[in-house]
Amino acid sequence: MGFLDRxxxxxxxxxxxxxxxxxxxxxTLDLSYEKQLQLLQNVKRGVAExxxxxxxxxxxxxxxxxxxxxxxxxxxxxxxxxREDLARxxxxxxAALQAQAASLDQQIADLAExxxxxxxxxxxxxxxxxxxxxxxxxxxxQYSAAEAQVKVTESVTGIxxxxxxxxxxxxxxxxxxENMRARSAALDELLETGTLxxxxxxxxxxxxxxxxxxxxxxxxxxxxxxSEMKK
Numbered sequence: 001m002g003f004l005d006r007x008x009x010x011x012x013x014x015x016x017x018x019x020x021x022x023x024x025x026x027x028t029l030d031l032s033y034e035k036q037l038q039l040l041q042n043v044k045r046g047v048a049e050x051x052x053x054x055x056x057x058x059x060x061x062x063x064x065x066x067x068x069x070x071x072x073x074x075x076x077x078x079x080x081x082x083r084e085d086l087a088r089x090x091x092x093x094x095a096a097l098q099a100q101a102a103s104l105d106q107q108i109a110d111l112a113e114x115x116x117x118x119x120x121x122x123x124x125x126x127x128x129x130x131x132x133x134x135x136x137x138x139x140x141x142q143y144s145a146a147e148a149q150v151k152v153t154e155s156v157t158g159i160x161x162x163x164x165x166x167x168x169x170x171x172x173x174x175x176x177x178e179n180m181r182a183r184s185a186a187l188d189e190l191l192e193t194g195t196l197x198x199x200x201x202x203x204x205x206x207x208x209x210x211x212x213x214x215x216x217x218x219x220x221x222x223x224x225x226x227s228e229m230k231k
Contacts, residue, residue, distance in 0.1 A: 025143055029136040036129045043125055047118040054111035061104040068097050 071094040078086035 026140045029140060033129070033133055033136055036125075036132060040122070040125050040129050043118065043122045047115060047122055050111055050115045050118055054108060054115060057104055057107045057111065061101060061108065064097055064101050064104065068094055068101065071097065 071090045075087040075090035075094070078084070078090060
């Protein structure tokens, strides 16, 4: 695979990922359903147009039939009056109109057949559209449920990560607290032993008294030790 082919593959992969993030399958399904409804509507409109055309031809045929009936009556009346010539003329006109009537009958039959075919196609298409609608709603419900589950999982994961961070922060806070306590205790001990001098402005008299008591205690212990040694 050449460099351009690899680049084309990479670009196509990136575009697919972008489209996958942008495209909502529920919207795509609804759009497809709307298109199918439009096609079904077009078929219904075609059925209505054919039915209207057939009705128009049937009206023409009915009007023509009235003319045929009238010519037939005129021919009979002419014969009754002894006017065979008029009767022949009426029958000739009737024969011409009968040819037109036959043509109209054929048109009506053709339109009726076309109407039946369109109605059957409409019925099949309506069944398919309804089946698609049911499937569409099922897929949309499943997708919404899966999407909600993903959001819940992501939220739980985020909470877990947040709690882990909180736990680490608590541990650090506890460790710092223990260190501060230990340091405070150590400083207190150093102050008590005199290793450190308290410059915080404490009572100097208390310090002198404590020193005197300490010295007196040392003197007492020294006196007892000398007395025991003399004995």
